[in-house]
Amino acid sequence: MSRFERWAVWSTSIGTLVTGVIYVWMKYLLVSADPYAVVNHPLQPMVLKLHILVSPLLVFSIGLVALRHIWRHVQTGMRDGRRSGMVTLLALGPMILTGYLIQAVTHESLLRAMALSHIGLGLLYGVGLLVHQFAAGGKRVRAERAKERRGRRRPERRRSGREATLSP
Structure with a gap:
């Protein structure tokens, strides 16, 4: 996974999880003082909207790593x-x-x-x-x-001085 992919998965996962937990706390655990209140906390609708906005980004970020990370590790038996x-x-x-x-x-x-x-x-x-x-x-x-991958790369073949002058 690249640094960007890791950042995308973690930031959207944390954002989705935090907004979800806060929303659950507001909706199911808080009790409003007003018996006629539609919401238990004034920020409850905003937190729900944030959750709905960030969660598609989570789906996108998982799709971003699906082939390069998830599928590759399933195929190679990691x-x-x-x-x-x-x-x-x-x-x-x-x-x-x-x-x-x-x-x-x-x-x-x-x-x-x-x-x-x-x-x-x-x-x-x-x-x-x-x-x-x-x-x-x-x-x-x-x-x-990463160190192992760097070790597997084939070094480029360098031409000697004589070969370099003879080639067009």
């Missing part, structure tokens, strides 16, 4: 972080699907089931991504892999 990566990846699809369905479903009990599933899958994704960072080795392993 062992470091495989379980945590697969758990995170398997939580991602249903998390995205339930996130979209929450906005479309109107039946009360189905909406509640979608919301609870989305919350659980979102937390699983966040924990899975954090565990994956440590299971895959983090900076140390990335540095070792």
Whole structure:
């Protein structure tokens, strides 16, 4: 993964997770003093909008690393972080699907089931991504892999002085 890809995945994951956790806290754990209030906190609608704005960027960033990181490691059988990566990846699809369905479903009990599933899958994704960072080795392993890749590169063949003068 490039530095930009890593930054994209982590920044959008953190942004989505933080706005999601704050929204859950405001919607389900806070109680408004006004019995007729539609929201439990004045910033609740803004936090929801931020969550809805940042989450498609998360989907984009995962798509950005899908071939170069995820698919390549599945194909090569990479062992470091495989379980945590697969758990995170398997939580991602249903998390995205339930996130979209929450906005479309109107039946009360189905909406509640979608919301609870989305919350659980979102937390699983966040924990899975954090565990994956440590299971895959983090900076140390990335540095070792980069050093290994540099060692595998073939050095360019230099021409001797005589060959350089003879060539057109």
